Amino acid sequence: GQQVQQSPASLVLQEGENAELQCNFSSTATQLQWFYQSPGGSLVSLLSNPSGTKHTGRLTSTTVTKERRSSLHISSSQTTDSGTYLCAIDLANSAGNKLTFGIGTRVLVRP
Amino acid sequence: EAGVTQSPRYAVLQEGQAVSFWCDPISGHDTLYWYQQPRDQGPQLLVYFRDEAVIDNSQLPSDRFSAVRPKGTNSTLKIQSAKQGDTATYLCASSFWGGSYEQYFGPGTRLTVL
Numbered sequence: 601g602q603q604v605q606q607s608p609a610s611l612v613l614q615e616g617e618n619a620e621l622q623c624n625f626s627s628t629a630t631q632l633q634w635f636y637q638s639p640g641g642s643l644v645s646l647l648s649n650p651s652g653t654k655h656t657g658r659l660t661s662t663t664v665t666k667e668r669r670s671s672l673h674i675s676s677s678q679t680t681d682s683g684t685y686l687c688a689i690d691l692a693n694s695a696g697n698k699l700t701f702g703i704g705t706r707v708l709v710r711p
Numbered sequence: 712e713a714g715v716t717q718s719p720r721y722a723v724l725q726e727g728q729a730v731s732f733w734c735d736p737i738s739g740h741d742t743l744y745w746y747q748q749p750r751d752q753g754p755q756l757l758v759y760f761r762d763e764a765v766i767d768n769s770q771l772p773s774d775r776f777s778a779v780r781p782k783g784t785n786s787t788l789k790i791q792s793a794k795q796g797d798t799a800t801y802l803c804a805s806s807f808w809g810g811s812y813e814q815y816f817g818p819g820t821r822l823t824v825l
Contacts, residue, residue, distance in 0.1 A: 631812045643816040686753055697742060697812060698767060701753030
């Protein structure tokens with residue numbers, strides 16, 4: 601089965617709404633990163649959060665390691681937040697170097 | 712500080728042709744990764760290096776793909792005899808081994824094999 605599962609697969613928001621994206625993974629992880637990818641664009645690292653809660657700007661990530669899940673909360677969404685959000689973890693105790701990605705959550709924010 | 716740079720940005724080939732992709736990591740980053748990202752999927756690790764040494768190439772199709780990093784800085788990924796199934800974006804990333812392990816990605820090379 602898929603080792604990193606993200607939900608929902610897609611999300612449509614009205615500008616100003618909040619959103620919560622989920623990432624569930626099949627084994628313990630020592631590294632977890634959330635990335636943003638614009639359509640046709642590269643990956644931009646948003647947060648590195650293997651455990652606990654981290655904030656940056658309008659983004660908050662909470663990772664509960666023992667439950668093998670992480671969430672990314674986007675507050676007060678803007679049209680420029682549209683794109684794909686990817687969760688990646690290191691599996692198989694690879695000392696943090698071998699990231700396995702989920703398929704991503706596609707977010708569309710309408711004006 | 713310059714980010715990860717890659718070239719070319721786009722490549723279009725006929726099946727059977729060869730292509731090379733080039734990556735320049737962030738200065739000081741000793742670990743370099745190559746990923747393949749098919750359309751509508753997440754990136755999948757092909758190979759990664761620490762300095763000039765290959766650490767893991769288990770997902771690299773060795774019959775047609777090769778990757779080198781001879782001086783532990785820039786790297787080249789080559790596809791011999793490309794197939795339509797190789798159509799994807801090829802991403803390079805770098806990180807500092809023993810640091811936070813955060814990986815930083817380049818803009819990618821979008822490959823189309825006709």
